[in-house]
Amino acid sequence: MTVERTPRLRVLPYGPNALLVECADHRQVQSLHAELLHRRTVGALPPVREIVPGERTVLLDGLDDPDTLAGQLSGWTLARTPDEVPGPALRIPVRYDGADLDHIARHWQVDAAEAARRHSAARWRVAFCGFVPGFAYLTGGSGLPALPRRATPRTRVPAGAVGLAGPYTGVYPRASPGGWQLIGTVVDIRLWDPHREPAALLAPGAQVYFEPVPG
Amino acid sequence: MTRGLLDVVRAGALTTVQDAGRPGHAHLGVPHSGALDQPASRLANRLVGNHFEAAVLETTLDGCSVRPRRTVLAAVTGAPCPVKVDGRPAPWGAWVRVPAGALLEVGPAVRGIRSYVAFAGGIDVEPELGSRATDRLSGLGPPALTAGDTLALGPPSALPPPLVEAVPHRAPPAHLVLRIAPGPRADWFTPAALRLLTAARYVVSAGDRVGLRLHGPVLARRTPAELPSEGVVLGAVQVPPDGQPLVFLADHPVTGGYPVIAIVDRRDLPDAAQAVAGVPVRFVQSSSWGQRY
Numbered sequence: 001m002t003v004e005r006t007p008r009l010r011v012l013p014y015g016p017n018a019l020l021v022e023c024a025d026h027r028q029v030q031s032l033h034a035e036l037l038h039r040r041t042v043g044a045l046p047p048v049r050e051i052v053p054g055e056r057t058v059l060l061d062g063l064d065d066p067d068t069l070a071g072q073l074s075g076w077t078l079a080r081t082p083d084e085v086p087g088p089a090l091r092i093p094v095r096y097d098g099a100d101l102d103h104i105a106r107h108w109q110v111d112a113a114e115a116a117r118r119h120s121a122a123r124w125r126v127a128f129c130g131f132v133p134g135f136a137y138l139t140g141g142s143g144l145p146a147l148p149r150r151a152t153p154r155t156r157v158p159a160g161a162v163g164l165a166g167p168y169t170g171v172y173p174r175a176s177p178g179g180w181q182l183i184g185t186v187v188d189i190r191l192w193d194p195h196r197e198p199a200a201l202l203a204p205g206a207q208v209y210f211e212p213v214p215g
Numbered sequence: 216m217t218r219g220l221l222d223v224v225r226a227g228a229l230t231t232v233q234d235a236g237r238p239g240h241a242h243l244g245v246p247h248s249g250a251l252d253q254p255a256s257r258l259a260n261r262l263v264g265n266h267f268e269a270a271v272l273e274t275t276l277d278g279c280s281v282r283p284r285r286t287v288l289a290a291v292t293g294a295p296c297p298v299k300v301d302g303r304p305a306p307w308g309a310w311v312r313v314p315a316g317a318l319l320e321v322g323p324a325v326r327g328i329r330s331y332v333a334f335a336g337g338i339d340v341e342p343e344l345g346s347r348a349t350d351r352l353s354g355l356g357p358p359a360l361t362a363g364d365t366l367a368l369g370p371p372s373a374l375p376p377p378l379v380e381a382v383p384h385r386a387p388p389a390h391l392v393l394r395i396a397p398g399p400r401a402d403w404f405t406p407a408a409l410r411l412l413t414a415a416r417y418v419v420s421a422g423d424r425v426g427l428r429l430h431g432p433v434l435a436r437r438t439p440a441e442l443p444s445e446g447v448v449l450g451a452v453q454v455p456p457d458g459q460p461l462v463f464l465a466d467h468p469v470t471g472g473y474p475v476i477a478i479v480d481r482r483d484l485p486d487a488a489q490a491v492a493g494v495p496v497r498f499v500q501s502s503s504w505g506q507r508y
Contacts, residue, residue, distance in 0.1 A: 012399035013396070013397055014448060015396045015450065015478030015480075016480075016501075017448075017481075018448050018478075020445065050239065050242065051242055052241045052446035052469060053242065054443065056443045056445065057443075057445040057446065059241075059445065059446025128242075129242060129243050129244040129469075130444060130470040133240075133243055133245045134243060135244055195343065199240070199245075204242050
């Protein structure tokens, strides 16, 4: 018999068709998100159009009866950590040649090779998406010091650039302006393609391993 | 009849292809998108015998002109405007036969902003993620029309034209009344701000497919804390640090970092999407106001 941890989920009203569930931290967000996907798969969740994880919340939109689900949510038992929940695993080859690699290495007080090794050794997981379609915020580099964004964002970051900001790493799905510190470039893989199913390889819950490719 | 082509003669200020949008992809960062005035786009489709979610043209303020290469039924709804076929006045809010090679002119909006132009068979551009809608925020769907573009039309249904020629359809209101329910972050605002929201009069200052910006008394926050990015719904009333509310429309970002004070009833959003700068806005509490979980 294990002692269940209090979920501490806070359900916030969001109009007649939605709920916003506030979690204690981003790990609980990932546990709740995995639980929601599981329940949807086995048919134990009322029809819902969107399940949108954020930094500290999960939005459920397109519900017929949010009040009833709100009442049930507080009784749910969630997996203790997101690592207990299996997600699809994806290997992404990366050439560690980013324009900010040296800056990142200095921030972490290591050399460039070691910065690349640390980034590729971490077990990353997609926490949520946003900014542009297919842009995923990955967490999991907990041992790595958080990096501030660039003081001046670049007006154009190429598609496939791997960046770091705060506790997150991410891959630019297409060329766009951006302020993340660039550590490398993905090789031979298109993370976002609206004409492919799935369009986004990095959907919330996906586990990601960055595999270093020699420059 | 088979597929046809439509030549764009005058694109107008902003004319886009729209349909029912691409729901179900918000977790990937994809906005809902789709026609801002859904009742108008559905009506236009019904008038020409299309499925109500077929792709139509959505104009902005000054209409557009197109020339179909085959004879086609068309209908213009939404913002009322003059309609002409080869220079001759034609009805708005009713189906019109446009002969092959004739010029269909959709004039400037007399009231409101967005007119909808449906063609039998629908606009047949390549769908992306299940929708043909142009998404101005994320760049999905076809780009906005430019003069000289050619668009494909789908094969019209075998059904005869609808029995009705026109349907009663009211023009966009001169005053906007938006019913609201409490937002998830209503408690981030002062009690005075919550009272102001429904007591004060706001005015539309600007608007696009992403949202409607309002100007009026500042909605003061109880706390200056930073809000971690969270999911946002259609109709959310977001309040940036300047205290001026913004109502999210179809191309709104799927997550946002400013607190949402209230949510506008979906039924009032088509009117919101037709509100020009200067239109007065009043928020009223919907029946669910005050209920907390």
